[in-house]
Amino acid sequence: MKKPATQAQREAGKKMGTVTKALSLLTFFTQTRPEIGLSDLTRLSRMNKATVYRLLTELQAAGFVEQAGADRAYRLGPEVLRLAALREAAVPILTVSRGVLDRLGAATGETTHVSLAKDDMLNTIAHAYSPLHATRVAMEDAEVISFHGTASGMAVLAFATPEFTDAVLSGPLPAHTADTLTDPEAIRAVLDTVRAEGIAESVGGFEADVHSHAAPIFGPDSRPLGALAVAAPVSRMTPALRALIRSELRRAALELTRDIGGTCPPSYPGQAAA
Amino acid sequence: MKKPATQAQREAGKKMGTVTKALSLLTFFTQTRPEIGLSDLTRLSRMNKATVYRLLTELQAAGFVEQAGADRAYRLGPEVLRLAALREAAVPILTVSRGVLDRLGAATGETTHVSLAKDDMLNTIAHAYSPLHATRVAMEDAEVISFHGTASGMAVLAFATPEFTDAVLSGPLPAHTADTLTDPEAIRAVLDTVRAEGIAESVGGFEADVHSHAAPIFGPDSRPLGALAVAAPVSRMTPALRALIRSELRRAALELTRDIGGTCPPSYPGQAAA
DNA sequence: ACCAATGGTTCAAATAATGAACCAAATAAC
DNA sequence: GTTATTTGGTTCATTATTTGAACCATTGGT
Known part of the structure; x- marks a missing residue:
């Protein structure tokens, strides 16, 4: 009934909550791939496009990702800097x-x-x-x-x-x-x-x-x-x-x-x- | 219809997605409050304790928070450093x-x-x-x-x-x-x-x-x-x-x-x- | 003009999130 | 030293959210 969904899920063999799914999107950003478009991210994550879009929208609202000006590709947002500074303080x-x-x-x-x-x-x-x-x-x-x-x-x-x-x-x-x-x-x-x-x-x-x-x-x-x-x-x-x-x-x-x-x-x- | 988020929204009593809720937990960490226990976070976020716990568990699995050794209080995790380094690269x-x-x-x-x-x-x-x-x-x-x-x-x-x-x-x-x-x-x-x-x-x-x-x-x-x-x-x-x-x-x-x-x-x- | 991408949107169906109540263990109070 | 309170953590039926196929509107290539 259930299709093997995301990559992380298949690797771990377990179910993942919505939050984990959203955060797993962030793991696809790397040095060599700092910006990812919606379709690319959909393919990479093996999730539904609508799902990826909604998750990205929430991540964007929280400042974890932002859309680069040129195309509408996503990249990591400024909020991570704030959290890193806080983590450093602790x-x-x-x-x-x-x-x-x-x-x-x-x-x-x-x-x-x-x-x-x-x-x-x-x-x-x-x-x-x-x-x-x-x-x-x-x-x-x-x-x-x-x-x-x-x-x-x-x-x-x-x-x-x-x-x-x-x-x-x-x-x-x-x-x-x-x-x-x-x-x-x-x-x-x-x-x-x-x-x-x-x-x-x-x-x-x-x-x-x-x-x-x-x-x-x-x-x-x-x-x-x-x-x-x-x-x-x-x-x-x-x-x-x-x-x-x-x-x-x-x-x-x-x-x-x-x-x-x-x-x-x-x-x-x-x-x-x- | 845009979907702004965070604390203001919760106070206004509007709906927020699960991901936004989870990420909003991170906003309660500050310099003066670098570690927060489950009960404290429950009060601060005005969410249900079970919900906060589950969200924290997911955040923890993703490395966004970790539990300090002494009490079981939560603090920001090492994953934010990784993301910050990546953001810096971009x-x-x-x-x-x-x-x-x-x-x-x-x-x-x-x-x-x-x-x-x-x-x-x-x-x-x-x-x-x-x-x-x-x-x-x-x-x-x-x-x-x-x-x-x-x-x-x-x-x-x-x-x-x-x-x-x-x-x-x-x-x-x-x-x-x-x-x-x-x-x-x-x-x-x-x-x-x-x-x-x-x-x-x-x-x-x-x-x-x-x-x-x-x-x-x-x-x-x-x-x-x-x-x-x-x-x-x-x-x-x-x-x-x-x-x-x-x-x-x-x-x-x-x-x-x-x-x-x-x-x-x-x-x-x-x-x-x- | 066409085709195949892209980012974005919709809505019924299916799933995952929720919250009150419940533990056990650790403090705090008496 | 016993009791009361608070802590982190857990359960499970109810509920509301997430999901995904299909659908637009644009864009870019041929």
Whole structure:
């Protein structure tokens, strides 16, 4: 009787309320697709056009989306800025992150970034470049990256609940590059190492020529919220730089966790000593 | 038939869609009330507790709110940061504003801020201090200010549609200080001046001892989105500083409007000459 | 002039939202 | 230390909202 409706619904296999449907529309906006027309959004969401239109109208009235002048395509609205500012006032992740990123970037001379876990992906919310080198790993905020193919993702997975890790590893694991790990068992083996060291490392797993280190950051409930990472060109990596990055990254991640009011779990390396 | 929304509508007893109801819950979070319990939100929203609970659950699933660890109070969630980063990628108001604010602050030596119009209020989304003086006007992001009592608000009202101006002026006009203008006709007279000069000025109208200047910033449709403002202590204001502020502010506001892809309306002073 | 898009609208049918009453647990009051 | 109140959370029959096929009016391409 009931058709498989929206994408999220089919993925989750559950029913979704009207509010969830409306909010799920917002997830179709990405960096590469910042504006979406009614028909496109209808196709993307697999919902009825009238439904999408009504939901968009409500989202628009609330300022979550607005219509770009030229065509009548929709894009995210100014209200999200207001809420983000408010969220920052309550939990200053962005503000704190920027300071930590700048210092970590200065100490290592490489590109740094913070990403937060959301569903089955990570979102980069802030980044910083070091002026030290002319060549650097380029980043964008709001970039979406996978769990299995990145150091940040592995750092989170290593300290996530087993159920979550299982869910991620049982899903599709696309290879971003020739060096991406795609075998669940191989990934689990790496996660054991990450758990032991507290830092994840990835050489060319997401982007070729990028050597990444990442450490998890934890929330008040000791669960990993996301990760702090340093991305360096493979060509520049040396044992000395690697040691520097690992030491600075470990320190910076602990600082970030602390400053946002989080606590590391007992299993995190170095906690017992504290 | 258009469908305006939010608090005003609920108070008026009209119908609002489920999505609007859910999103309206988010409006109860403020700087001074960053966390709200279920019962409190039920009272604030005047909705049924079960309804509020279900809406919150959906908002939580989408990451728009989360529950603080201690009590089970709700606060804004990390998803708003992601959306804000995306919005910034599409319309870089914050990024551009910060640059403009810094330069304007450096040029004038005073506190600068950008506020966006939302319903019947303005929201400060970014601010910058100048290190020049030890005494300065303090600001917070996400601060909410009124239209009628502030230079920023007057700057927007002066170039808003007559209907919008009428709506604001027919609403309650509380006096923030002894110097707040509360008479609609007096306000309209001031708006005429603002329209002629392109800059609004307020001495102690919102906070005593603060002398504010503000210029509107316009969107792609030539409608005012908000305002760029300079706030100086009354005690420091001199004719020379006033002239400096007005000239720098005018330049900075035009720059901001341009950089976010907006266009000034023909009625804006100085447009004909261009 | 046509065709195929687009954004937007309508209305009966089907579904999802609602709200009073109800828990259990935590505070507050006595 | 017992009682009364308030909290977050849950249930389920009633109700009102959402839904979706079909329908416009424009726009742009050929």
